[in-house]
Amino acid sequence: xxxxxxxxxxxxxxxxxxxITILSNNENNIKIGVDAPNNIPIYRxxxxxxxxxxxxxxxxxSSDFPEISDIKSKINKYPKK
Amino acid sequence: METxxxxxxxxxxxxxxxxxxxxxxxxxxxxxxxxxxxxxREEEIFxxxxxxxxxxxxxxxxxxxxxxxxxxxxxxxxxxxxFGIVKMSSQISKITxxxxxxxxxxxxxxxxxxxxxxxxxxxxxxxxxxxx
Numbered sequence: 001x002x003x004x005x006x007x008x009x010x011x012x013x014x015x016x017x018x019x020i021t022i023l024s025n026n027e028n029n030i031k032i033g034v035d036a037p038n039n040i041p042i043y044r045x046x047x048x049x050x051x052x053x054x055x056x057x058x059x060x061x062s063s064d065f066p067e068i069s070d071i072k073s074k075i076n077k078y079p080k081k
Numbered sequence: 082m083e084t085x086x087x088x089x090x091x092x093x094x095x096x097x098x099x100x101x102x103x104x105x106x107x108x109x110x111x112x113x114x115x116x117x118x119x120x121x122r123e124e125e126i127f128x129x130x131x132x133x134x135x136x137x138x139x140x141x142x143x144x145x146x147x148x149x150x151x152x153x154x155x156x157x158x159x160x161x162x163x164f165g166i167v168k169m170s171s172q173i174s175k176i177t178x179x180x181x182x183x184x185x186x187x188x189x190x191x192x193x194x195x196x197x198x199x200x201x202x203x204x205x206x207x208x209x210x211x212x213x
Contacts, residue, residue, distance in 0.1 A: 041104070043197050050205050051182045051197060052108035057168055058179070059109075059141050063088050064171040071125040074173075074210045078152035078180070 085116055085139040092118055092134065100133065100186060103194045107182070112137055115193075117186070130167065133184070133193075144169060146178055146209070158196060161185035167209065177206040 004012060012020045018040065023031040034042050068074060082093045094116045102113045115133040129150060134142040145164040148155045155163050163185055165178040180203035186193045 039104075041197065043199050047181070047197060047199055047205075048107060051179070054168065054179055054205050055106065055108050055143070055166060055182075058143050058166045061169045064169050065122075065124050065126055066171050066173050066176075067124055068126055068173055068210065071129065071210075075150055076208050076211045078207070080154075 085134050085136065087134065087139040087142060089120065089132065089134070089142065092116065092120070094118060097191070099136070100191050100193045103192050106195050107197075109135075109141065112141065131164065143167070145184060148178075148180065148183060151178065151207070151209070152180070155180075155183070156198060156201070158183075158185040158194070159187070161187045161194070165207075168206070173210050174208065174212045176209045178209045179205055180207045181205040 006012065006022045008022050008024060010022055014020070017037050019035040021033040021035070023033050025031070036042060082095055085092050085094065098116050098118055100115050100117045102115070106112060112135045114136045116136060117131060117133055119131050120127050130144050130146055132142055132144055144167040146167050148163040148165045151165075157163075163183040165180055165183055168177045168179075170176050180198075181201070182195055182197040182205070184193055184195050
């Protein structure tokens with residue numbers, strides 16, 4: 001891992017196209033701005049990891065198919081806000 | 082007609098059934114081409130479940146479900162159809178669908194893209210069926 005120290009307002013550039021700016025910090029967290037081309041997705045790391053794990057589990061789970069009768073009525077509709 | 086074979090059986094498909102991912106799938110970065118099929122099986126759940134089966138590695142496949150069946154107001158992406166990856170279980174209440182990172186499919190171009198809706202409240206695992 002490359003470790004750099006930056007002051008607020010300072011930036012880091014990754015490759016030719018990705019720029020990270022340290023915006024502000026307070027007691028509990030820091031705000032980071034990321035400029036990148038539209039085709040490069042940017043996610044919070046822990047969300048990405050959780051999704052990766054879910055997809056792996058989903059690919060392993062798919063041989064148990066329970067018998068559910070009248071299935072359309074049993075769908076758990078997403079609650080309206 | 083070609084076939085893929087895995088524990089779901091031997092599944093026939095034609096070029097029309099092939100969906101190519103525009104970007105990598107988290108955890109399966111090297112898989113891009115998938116067969117998109119519905120299975121003819123007795124259990125009622127197969128009436129609404131679709132499958133994405135990797136052509137390069139047919140043992141890797143995902144059940145998916147059209148998200149509009151659960152949430153009509155789901156975020157749009159360029160008019161593509163949103164599907165959620167389903168984690169199956171023999172216990173009905175434990176079957177979950179991923180609403181956080183949908184697979185959007187464009188059936189005109191036969192392409193797909195998985196998006197992570199990081200700035201929404203949709204859960205990664207949402208219970209798909211109401212308890213009995």
